[in-house]
Amino acid sequence: MRPVEEIAAALREKGLKLTPQRRLIIEVLSRDRSHPTVDEVYRQVLRTMPEVSRTTVYNTIREMTALGEIVEVQDYGDGGIRYDTSAEAHHHFFCRECRTLFDLDGDPPLPERYGGALEGAAIERQQLTVYGVCPGCLKKAR
């Protein structure tokens, strides 16, 4: 996620205001790289502003998603949609044991290698997810 100042500028461009609640939610989002759910963001926000409503967190996260500042990631059915708050393109590894989504380094592969169906399409983003069992869970299994 970009610095708060840049996001504030993007908000103003859309006619939106940088309220204290939005500022705090954006700060929490830009700090958290653990692919948090709305509820996890909400609980972090409450530590600083205990009177913020869940609705405001939902609204702000929806606005940030519309601005392209954050991105939804596969939620795997545990307690809600998860959000990726990292601006840099990167990939994921999902451990089916501990159900954690890890970030991977490295550049995305080129879409040209994936057949002719993409001819004439506008590519905006690509996301690789690798599934398996992480080293920690493999050790526990023994």
Next chain:
Amino acid sequence: MRPVEEIAAALREKGLKLTPQRRLIIEVLSRDRSHPTVDEVYRQVLRTMPEVSRTTVYNTIREMTALGEIVEVQDYGDGGIRYDTSAEAHHHFFCRECRTLFDLDGDPPLPERYGGALEGAAIERQQLTVYGVCPGCLKKAR
């Protein structure tokens, strides 16, 4: 998805029975390559057996997922989890305009290229999703 006979064998191995309801649901699943939701499968099932309950469809799809016969794909928030019933490894293109998930051809990229975080992990499957706007929607936009 594999032929019904092979799936029946996999069921028996787990001590599960191939009931008429399960057989029909599996047939619908193996026919449908459009990444259907549970409700879409349910409505197809009703055409042949109108008295099958939604719960049975949920249960059977959960069992098939546990057996690895089908796989959840990113649902993007429209009406439920979508399932991929294709046995062959392949990738997806998601059009953010018409919200359709297209299949792509081509081989998966090698996980070795994605950094050291995968050292010692057991890789089982990988899935690339390309995001953008499909040729049809691009034309309409003009």
Next chain:
DNA sequence: AAACTATGTAGTAACCATTATAAATAGAAA
């Protein structure tokens, strides 16, 4: 500064996909 307007927030209720529960049913084994 006061009044006006538009936007944002909070709280509650509604929504809908999914899961849990309990009763009815079917099929296999004895």
Next chain:
DNA sequence: TTTCTATTTATAATGGTTACTACATAGTTT
């Protein structure tokens, strides 16, 4: 047939998300 177990059905409960309403706030104009 009787019993036992797995399955199906119907309904209720759950939980994340959205809709709605009233109130508060910020920015602007006079």
